[in-house]
Amino acid sequence: MDELSAAAAARSFVGKCGPLAQPVSVEAYAAAIGGTIKKEALNDGEDGWSFRKPNGKYNICVNCNQNGRRQRFTVCHEVAHAVLEIAPDHSQPSWSFSRRPQGEIFCDVFAAELLLPYKLFKPQVDLAEIGMAAVRTLADDFDASLLSTGSRFATFSKNLCAFVVSEGGKVRYSARSAALRQAKGWIRPGSLLPAGSYSARARGGEKSSGPEEAHADEWLEHWDGGDGLFEDVLHIDQWDQTLTLLWFEEDDVPAPRERKQWEEQTYGLRELDGNLPWPSRRKRR
Ligand SMILES: [Zn+2]
Structure with missing residues (x-):
C-alpha cells in the first residue's frame, strides 16, 4: 500500500x-x-x-x-x-x-478523496481563479475543512502551486501540484515563515486582502525557476495556524502535453484524467 x-x-x-x-x-x-x-x-x-x-x-x-x-x-x-x-x-x-x-495517513488520503472527489473537484479547481478566496468557496461548497480543500486544491492545480500549513510560525506541511514537484519546488517542513512575507505579516495581525507578489527564493529551497510567485494567506488566530497558497501564473507553466506526462509520473496514473473506466457496472446517464 x-x-x-x-x-x-x-x-x-x-x-x-x-x-x-x-x-x-x-x-x-x-x-x-x-x-x-x-x-x-x-x-x-x-x-x-x-x-x-x-x-x-x-x-x-x-x-x-x-x-x-x-x-x-x-x-x-x-x-x-x-x-x-x-x-x-x-x-x-x-x-x-x-x-x-x-x-492513518493512508486513511486520510482515502478520506480526502471521498470528501472532495476527483471527478467533482478537479474541474472546479481548473475553473477557479487561484487564491484563498477560491479555497474558501470550494470548502463551503464541499462542506470540507480549509485544510483538506487547500491541500487538494494545490495537488490538482495545473499551475506550479503549493498549499502550506504552518503552526506557530513554522511550516508543518505542504501539498504541491504535480508541476511544482516536477520543477523541484520544495518547501522544507520545520522552516520559519519567511520574515516579512505576507504570511508572516498576517500572523503578526495584518489583515489579508487578496493575493500579493512574493519572493520565490524565500519560499522555495534552492529555487532557480525564476520569479513571479504569488502568495495568498489566511491566518487562524485561535490555533496560531497560517494557511498559505503559493503559485505561479499559468504562463510560466509548461505546455499541457508535458504537464500530462508529469501528472502520470508524479501523482500517477491515467485515472487522474478521469478517463479510466471505473470497475463498476453502473453506467452514468
Ligand atoms: Zn484512523
Missing part, C-alpha cells in the same frame, strides 16, 4: 456508491459499508472510532464536540479503515503531522 493505491481504492469506492451529490453524503459512504453513524462526546483530540459487528456491519462513532466538517472527514476516515482493512492507530492526535502513523 502507498498513498497512490489508497487514492485509487477511494476512487473505486466512490464510483460504486452511485451518483455524487455536492456536497457529498458521508451517510451514503457509511451505508455502503453497512455502517451506522453515532455521535458522542469523546475526549478532546479524539476524532472517532469504528468497529465491525459480528454480523459484518459497522458502528461508526464521531466526536460531536468537533465541528461538522471535521465530523464528516472522520466518517470518511473510518470508512477508509474498513475498506482498506487497516487497523486503527489513534494513539497520536490527528493534527500531529510529523508523528502520524503511515496507516
Whole structure:
C-alpha cells in the first residue's frame, strides 16, 4: 500500500456508491459499508472510532464536540479503515503531522478523496481563479475543512502551486501540484515563515486582502525557476495556524502535453484524467 493505491481504492469506492451529490453524503459512504453513524462526546483530540459487528456491519462513532466538517472527514476516515482493512492507530492526535502513523495517513488520503472527489473537484479547481478566496468557496461548497480543500486544491492545480500549513510560525506541511514537484519546488517542513512575507505579516495581525507578489527564493529551497510567485494567506488566530497558497501564473507553466506526462509520473496514473473506466457496472446517464 502507498498513498497512490489508497487514492485509487477511494476512487473505486466512490464510483460504486452511485451518483455524487455536492456536497457529498458521508451517510451514503457509511451505508455502503453497512455502517451506522453515532455521535458522542469523546475526549478532546479524539476524532472517532469504528468497529465491525459480528454480523459484518459497522458502528461508526464521531466526536460531536468537533465541528461538522471535521465530523464528516472522520466518517470518511473510518470508512477508509474498513475498506482498506487497516487497523486503527489513534494513539497520536490527528493534527500531529510529523508523528502520524503511515496507516492513518493512508486513511486520510482515502478520506480526502471521498470528501472532495476527483471527478467533482478537479474541474472546479481548473475553473477557479487561484487564491484563498477560491479555497474558501470550494470548502463551503464541499462542506470540507480549509485544510483538506487547500491541500487538494494545490495537488490538482495545473499551475506550479503549493498549499502550506504552518503552526506557530513554522511550516508543518505542504501539498504541491504535480508541476511544482516536477520543477523541484520544495518547501522544507520545520522552516520559519519567511520574515516579512505576507504570511508572516498576517500572523503578526495584518489583515489579508487578496493575493500579493512574493519572493520565490524565500519560499522555495534552492529555487532557480525564476520569479513571479504569488502568495495568498489566511491566518487562524485561535490555533496560531497560517494557511498559505503559493503559485505561479499559468504562463510560466509548461505546455499541457508535458504537464500530462508529469501528472502520470508524479501523482500517477491515467485515472487522474478521469478517463479510466471505473470497475463498476453502473453506467452514468
Ligand atoms: Zn484512523
